[in-house]
Amino acid sequence: MTKPVWPLQSQCKAFYGDPTSVIRGAPAPNAEWERMHLVKVFIPWSAHASWDKDLRIRTLRVHSKCAASLERVLNAIWEAVGRDQNEIDRIGMSSVGGGHNWRLMRGGNALSTHSYGCAVDFDPERNGLGDNSPAMDKRVIKAFTDEGWVWGGQWKRPDGMHFQAARVD
Template sequence: MPTTYTVQRGDTLSKIARRVYGDAALASKLAEYNGLLSPDWIRVNQVLTLPSLRILTGKKPDTTAAFPAPNGLTEILKVYGDIYRYLGADGRPTVKWETDHFGFAALPFSIPLSWDLSRKVTKIYCHKKLAGLFEQVFGAIRSGGLAKHIRTFGGCYAFRRKRGGTALSTHSWGIAVDLNPETNALGSKGDMHSSIVEVFTEFGFIWGGEWAGSNKDPMHFQYCSGY
């Protein structure tokens, strides 16, 4: 959701636009967004609404994906690979599962690891078919001035079962990411910023925060549905 700013003595919309968005020329857009007749008509203690850069400019990224998000386990296995054929005697995937299906997506900004804040992620180890899409999503987040809303990275690839279940998690295919897990626990409403949700869903991702009851998972974004 947009933030607010209280006008201080000496402020102009141009100064505010430069400070917040890095472009003084956006003063007229900011005036229009706040219903002001002129960029010059602001007063001390006036409260302005500051939307994300992407919303303010009305610029939306090219969200054309290479393929639609698969629906259901059958399509997941067909599109991302039959992980069950790669399981070894210990019930875990062999090294070949990763060498055949995984790669890296470069991030345009670093994100602290949720379990070790002293370390920062600069790339995501994910299914190679989604590497480009993840780069597009996080690129749109950065260009929209939204990176500040991603505080920590909770992971992408992890071979495991769904929490509280027996079916494999979508993390086992490297097709999901968890963000800000410390305040977006499973079963909670969470506090995921609506603009982050908007970007991911525009690119075709499913947000776990829309799931019902104890399955609600507001930290989670996955590129598949029906599973």
């Protein structure tokens, strides 16, 4: 199988559609776009995945155009760790930072790739935005980059928890 070629960040609107509505003159999430384009991807280690210690999750909501790719990534990670929940916990993959979330980029006025449903975050506790030494496991990075996803841990302002199905302009 060939590696998917994702759009540039500046092309996300053309590729993924416009997730924005205007309500009372202000930008807001577009519920119709969400219904038409977002799907849930099962997390193989979901019995232990969580947003925080008390809230378990089983799926991530992402755009349908990158869902099959994300499913392959998550399954590749699960296989790479030998389907070992303790190893998933040790490398931080049971800590889920998020998928689709309509919002602006931090410190900017453009939509975040999370708004398009083409970005996910894992292990935010050890991989915070701006942390110059992200602790993301190499097997995780490889699984994502093998599918053409971009890892934020190598950016000028590192975002080690972040992976996106959009190339950087």
